[in-house]
Amino acid sequence: MIFDIEQFAGECVCGATHSLSTKEIIIESGAVARFDSLARRPELGDGAVVVCDDNTRFCAERIAEVLGGHMHTARFACLSAKDLHADEHAVALLDGLLPPDAGWLVAAGDGTIHDTTRFVAKERGIPFVAFPTAAAVDAYVSATSAMTWHGYKVTVPAAAPVAVIADTDVFSAAPYRLTASGFGEVFGKYTSLADWKIASAVTGEPYCERIASRIGEAADAVRAEMSGIRRGDRDGCERLMYTLLLSGTAMQLCGNSRPASGAEHHMSHLWELEVINPRLGALHGEKVGIGAVLILRRYKELLKSGALSGDRAPAVYEGLPTRLLRAKFGDHYGNIVVENTPDPLASVSRDSLHDALPEIREIVAGLPDPETLRKQMEDAGCKTTLREIGLGDGLLRDSLMLSPFVRARLTLQRLSGMLPSAGAAL
Ligand SMILES: [Zn+2]
Ligand SMILES: [Zn+2]
Numbered sequence: 001m002i003f004d005i006e007q008f009a010g011e012c013v014c015g016a017t018h019s020l021s022t023k024e025i026i027i028e029s030g031a032v033a034r035f036d037s038l039a040r041r042p043e044l045g046d047g048a049v050v051v052c053d054d055n056t057r058f059c060a061e062r063i064a065e066v067l068g069g070h071m072h073t074a075r076f077a078c079l080s081a082k083d084l085h086a087d088e089h090a091v092a093l094l095d096g097l098l099p100p101d102a103g104w105l106v107a108a109g110d111g112t113i114h115d116t117t118r119f120v121a122k123e124r125g126i127p128f129v130a131f132p133t134a135a136a137v138d139a140y141v142s143a144t145s146a147m148t149w150h151g152y153k154v155t156v157p158a159a160a161p162v163a164v165i166a167d168t169d170v171f172s173a174a175p176y177r178l179t180a181s182g183f184g185e186v187f188g189k190y191t192s193l194a195d196w197k198i199a200s201a202v203t204g205e206p207y208c209e210r211i212a213s214r215i216g217e218a219a220d221a222v223r224a225e226m227s228g229i230r231r232g233d234r235d236g237c238e239r240l241m242y243t244l245l246l247s248g249t250a251m252q253l254c255g256n257s258r259p260a261s262g263a264e265h266h267m268s269h270l271w272e273l274e275v276i277n278p279r280l281g282a283l284h285g286e287k288v289g290i291g292a293v294l295i296l297r298r299y300k301e302l303l304k305s306g307a308l309s310g311d312r313a314p315a316v317y318e319g320l321p322t323r324l325l326r327a328k329f330g331d332h333y334g335n336i337v338v339e340n341t342p343d344p345l346a347s348v349s350r351d352s353l354h355d356a357l358p359e360i361r362e363i364v365a366g367l368p369d370p371e372t373l374r375k376q377m378e379d380a381g382c383k384t385t386l387r388e389i390g391l392g393d394g395l396l397r398d399s400l401m402l403s404p405f406v407r408a409r410l411t412l413q414r415l416s417g418m419l420p421s422a423g424a425a426l
Helices: 031-038 054-070 088-097 111-124 176-203 209-224 226-230 234-254 263-273 284-305 322-339 350-365 370-379 393-406 412-418
Strands: 024-028 048-053 076-079 104-109 128-132 144-149 152-157 163-167
Touching (some): 088 144, 111 128, 152 263, 176 209, 209 226, 263 393, 263 412, 350 412, 393 412
Parallel strands (some): 048 104
Antiparallel strands (some): 144 152
16 A cells, blocks of 8 residues: 555645655555665665664564665664653663664654654654554654653654655554554544634634545544454554554644644543553553543533533633642643643634634534444444543543643633633623
8 A cells, every 4th residue: 555645745725835754655565675665765875773672673673684785784773662651761762772873763663662763863863764563653654752751741843754664564463452542543533633623613723624534534444444453454454554644644744733633632641641640551542542532422512511502602711720720730730831821712712712613513513423433442442431541430520621731722622611601691
């Protein structure tokens, strides 16, 4: 499956000129052999170093073998998979392992290996190639790294891969838990795309229907093939990888993570801050999948309750709930205030929110039914409840209330603070 990325770049009907740094995306069986021709690309050249961890070293060895003709010696930077996270420790570790003459890097592994490699590649000003070993996250192709920096989760500018080589023989054979978490990451697109469109309806934020509809259709296709993928269907697994890479490509095309990250990701980010919960062992896609189910339920409830009806005027926004945020976020409070300066709600007028409500209702009505999706995910072996990742149901309220403040990004969940409450008569 050749991913025709050129079709998305350039001038678009949405009015934007979308640009892409990634030149080539290949998803196929035996794709590792493509490193032979890839190494001749003018952006690359000598001095490849393959970054991997203990679990993906076998892939790194195979890549180095293919690259053999282009490398003086096969070089690896193998990180220990134990307690490996995309943080300042992993960056220092990788920096220490890389030879000074490293000319380009290959990230052979999961999201953590990719986030760490792309960050170091950017710091060194050298290119990198992505070799995702599991269809688990969409960040392989993005131009930002999701890092935990001294305990605080940040999204930092990093290098986008020159190319992505996804070998079906490798990623379709990954532990199934990783593939199942990829479903969660994909279904998070339903809510992130809805949040994007809603924010655009309220504030006029740039929105690309072409990109959004392609991701939505790809997510639907994955949903239709879940049971086959669970049984090991390789074409279905390629479809899942395609959708993840499409989502990552969309982030590059839009210059930010807007198409791929909304209220469901904010829940995942909140849990990673560990302010209302202990450390979780859950995978990114597991948290996002559960976040998506909870946000779908919340948005459908907003619709059902009449909060989106427009019968009453939106409430006057009273600014950040600083007392609540200070009490709940503790040591992270300062970071939360910085993140929310300027406050994304401050620029939302009551009139513009009210005027957008008919469109918001239509968007929410078009979202998948949360219970049907949850059941499909459960049948496909996905985690779908807070309890399954070690969170009590009692954390639902705090998760919904606090997660919007983790990122300065307008979502319907963030806007819900301005939705009409009793007494706010039109
Ligand atoms: Zn994600
Ligand atoms: Zn566009």
